[in-house]
Amino acid sequence: MGFAAAAAAKPKNIIGNKGNRGMGLLLVFFPEDHNKISSSIRRTSSSLLFTKAQTTISICALFVFLTLLVFTLSTFEPSVPTPNSRRFLSQKTQFSSSSSSSSSSSSSSHWLFPMWDYKPMRVNQKPNVSSSSFALQGMGTLYRRGTKAMNDLIVSHVVEDVTEDELRLFLRVLHRSGVTSKADIVFLFGSSLLSSRFSFVIQEENQSFLKLIQHYKELNNEGIHDSVFSFDSTHFWKSGKKGVAEPIWGKKSRGNYSNSTQAEGESTRLTYGSVVGFDVNELDPENSLAGFLDRVPMSLRRWACYPMLLGRVRRNFKHIMLLDVKNLMTLSDPLGRVRNRSPESVYLLTKESNSGKHSKRNSEKTQSHYQVNSSILMGGAKGIRRLANAMLTEIVRATMQHKKKNSISESGILSQLVGNGYVLKNVNLITSTESIQEASSLKGLNANSAAGHSIIQRGNSNHDLNSIIMKLICLCEVDSSVYRDC
Numbered sequence: 001m002g003f004a005a006a007a008a009a010k011p012k013n014i015i016g017n018k019g020n021r022g023m024g025l026l027l028v029f030f031p032e033d034h035n036k037i038s039s040s041i042r043r044t045s046s047s048l049l050f051t052k053a054q055t056t057i058s059i060c061a062l063f064v065f066l067t068l069l070v071f072t073l074s075t076f077e078p079s080v081p082t083p084n085s086r087r088f089l090s091q092k093t094q095f096s097s098s099s100s101s102s103s104s105s106s107s108s109s110h111w112l113f114p115m116w117d118y119k120p121m122r123v124n125q126k127p128n129v130s131s132s133s134f135a136l137q138g139m140g141t142l143y144r145r146g147t148k149a150m151n152d153l154i155v156s157h158v159v160e161d162v163t164e165d166e167l168r169l170f171l172r173v174l175h176r177s178g179v180t181s182k183a184d185i186v187f188l189f190g191s192s193l194l195s196s197r198f199s200f201v202i203q204e205e206n207q208s209f210l211k212l213i214q215h216y217k218e219l220n221n222e223g224i225h226d227s228v229f230s231f232d233s234t235h236f237w238k239s240g241k242k243g244v245a246e247p248i249w250g251k252k253s254r255g256n257y258s259n260s261t262q263a264e265g266e267s268t269r270l271t272y273g274s275v276v277g278f279d280v281n282e283l284d285p286e287n288s289l290a291g292f293l294d295r296v297p298m299s300l301r302r303w304a305c306y307p308m309l310l311g312r313v314r315r316n317f318k319h320i321m322l323l324d325v326k327n328l329m330t331l332s333d334p335l336g337r338v339r340n341r342s343p344e345s346v347y348l349l350t351k352e353s354n355s356g357k358h359s360k361r362n363s364e365k366t367q368s369h370y371q372v373n374s375s376i377l378m379g380g381a382k383g384i385r386r387l388a389n390a391m392l393t394e395i396v397r398a399t400m401q402h403k404k405k406n407s408i409s410e411s412g413i414l415s416q417l418v419g420n421g422y423v424l425k426n427v428n429l430i431t432s433t434e435s436i437q438e439a440s441s442l443k444g445l446n447a448n449s450a451a452g453h454s455i456i457q458r459g460n461s462n463h464d465l466n467s468i469i470m471k472l473i474c475l476c477e478v479d480s481s482v483y484r485d486c
Contacts, residue, residue: 133250133251134250134251135249135250135276135277135278136248136249136276136312136313137312139278139282139283140276140277140278140279140282141195141199141276141277141278142249142250142274142276143199143202143203143206143275143276143277144203144206144274144275145247145249145250145274146184146247146249146271146272146273146274146275147244147247147269147270147271147272148244148245148246148247148271149244149245149246149247149248149316150182150183150184150247150273150274150317151182151183151317151318151319152179152182152183152184152273152317152318152319152320152321152335153183153184153186153313153317153319153320153321153381154174154179154183154184154185154186154320154321154323155186155188155306155309155320155321155322155323156170156185156186156187156188156323156324156325157187157188157298157299157302157322157323157324157325158187158188158189158190158194158198158298158325158326159190159297159298159299159324159325159326160190160194160297160298161326162194162325162326164197164198164201165466166325166326166458166466167198167201167202167325168201168204168205169329169466169469169470170325170329171185171201171202171205172205172208172473172483173229173329173330173331173469174329174330175205175206175209175212176229176230176231176473177330177331177332177333177454178232178235178236178332178333179330179332179333179334179335180209180236180272180273180275181235181236181238181271181272181273182273182333182335183273183321183335184247184249184273184274184275184276184317185273185274185275185276186276186277186278186309187202187275187276187277187278187325188277188278188280188283188302188305188309189277189278189279189280190280190298190301191279191280191281192279192281195277195279198277199277202275202277206275208482208483208484209272211482212231212233212478212479212482213233213236213270213272215478215481215482216231216233216478217233219478229331229469229472229473230476231476231479236270236271236272237268237269237270237271238268238269238271239267239268239269247273247274248313248316249274249276250274278305278309280298280301280302280304280305283304283305283308283309284301284304284305284308287301287304288304288392289301289304289395289396289399292395292396292399292400293399299374299410300395300410303388303391303392303395304392306322306385306388306389306392307385307388307389307392310381310384310385310388311385314381314382314385317381318343318380318381319335319338319339319378319379319380319381320378320379320380320381320384320385321334321335321376321377321378322376322377322378322384323375323376324374324375324376326458327375327457327458328375328376328436328455328456328457328458329455329456329457329458330454330455330456331453331454331455331456332454333454334376334378334454334455335378336454337378338378338379338380338430341379341380341428341430342380342383342428343380343381343382343383344380344382344383344386344426344427344428345379345380345383345427345428345429345430346377346378346379346380346383346384346387346427346428346429346430347377347378347379347430347432348372348373348377348418348429348430348431348432349372349373349376349432349433349434349436350370350371350372350373350415350431350432350433351370351371351373351433351435370415370431370433371411371412371415372411372414372415372418372431373411373436374410374411374414375457376436376455379430383427383428386424386426386427387424387427390417390423390424390427391413391414391417394413394414394416394417394423395408395413398413398416418431436455436456436457437453437456437457438456438457438458470485470486473486474486
């Protein structure tokens, strides 16, 4: 058996030895060809690796280049301002370029944008208005810079369904009431779209107000004063003082601030407040109440904007009024009710609610029998700021307690907050049952009745009411020559 196995293994070894000898003979007789073959194989593999690496690098470089190109094109802005721009850096657009320059610019723009049919946007020229800039610390829009720093501030929030005519009438009556001679006006818009949409209306009313002042000055304030909506320009002329504080809105002037509204040789100077506007996304960029409500209305979101706005101007104003543009208008100066009060005081207008008359359970709880009018709040700067902070916390608490979050009302939450004396223990609340008359009931009143009706509400028939008030304002010949809609 052993010999048989050895005999079987021997031929295999003989064959393997012969194969090795054959390879050895090839290496002996053809050494150069073997080296060429091995080197060519190495060169081929290295060239393939280099080609692959070069292709990969080229693809990556092309991808980076395309990304930069798309980013550059997407962030490119035309040099011509558009009507819907968030900031109206200059409302007066000048087109003084010649036809040759315009044709060259259009050809160059077409060369830069071959994939898109780019055409410069045309801006409809509007009446000359003062240039706008940032209102405060890089935020907001400055519609008009006042003649001096004011002690009073009126913050008017513009809800979503306010029309241009309603805002125009609100600002016109506000200017004519004389309150802007002592207070600055801040408009709080629900979006940047509303801010740009109403910008021209605000600018136009500001210009009309200055024209009205000039006309009455030429007439020595001689006009018809037999209506509640009559204009008295004497509110805006004060005794001259050399040193006046500069308004906080807009760009600060270099050196000593001087009031240029005082003419030489005159003892009086023109005095009026600033008019500015803010977008809620600037004051509440994170939309603080979005996590508690499916849809946050402007009536609730405004409370999330007050802490930042009032906090930044807390050292500049003594009295603050929060006003609803949609529902109320001012005929005279309502802030006279709180000027002699403490800085922690808040003046509230209330009315007896129906639930308070019939429900005994409510009297056992902390809820108040009186419904607070949330359309107007005024008081000292500290009191209003503390109330705003407490109201924001109360809104969050109310939304967490109610299953139907969208069913809560601003007036109901405010009334419940006022009824809880512990939360507002550091606020001096002054409640008044003063009734606010509807504007339709003031048609036959004379100017002497304006003191008792400093605040009016629009009522339900807004369209008819607007036309009635416009007609009353346009009765005077001087006023009708100023307003283009008379």
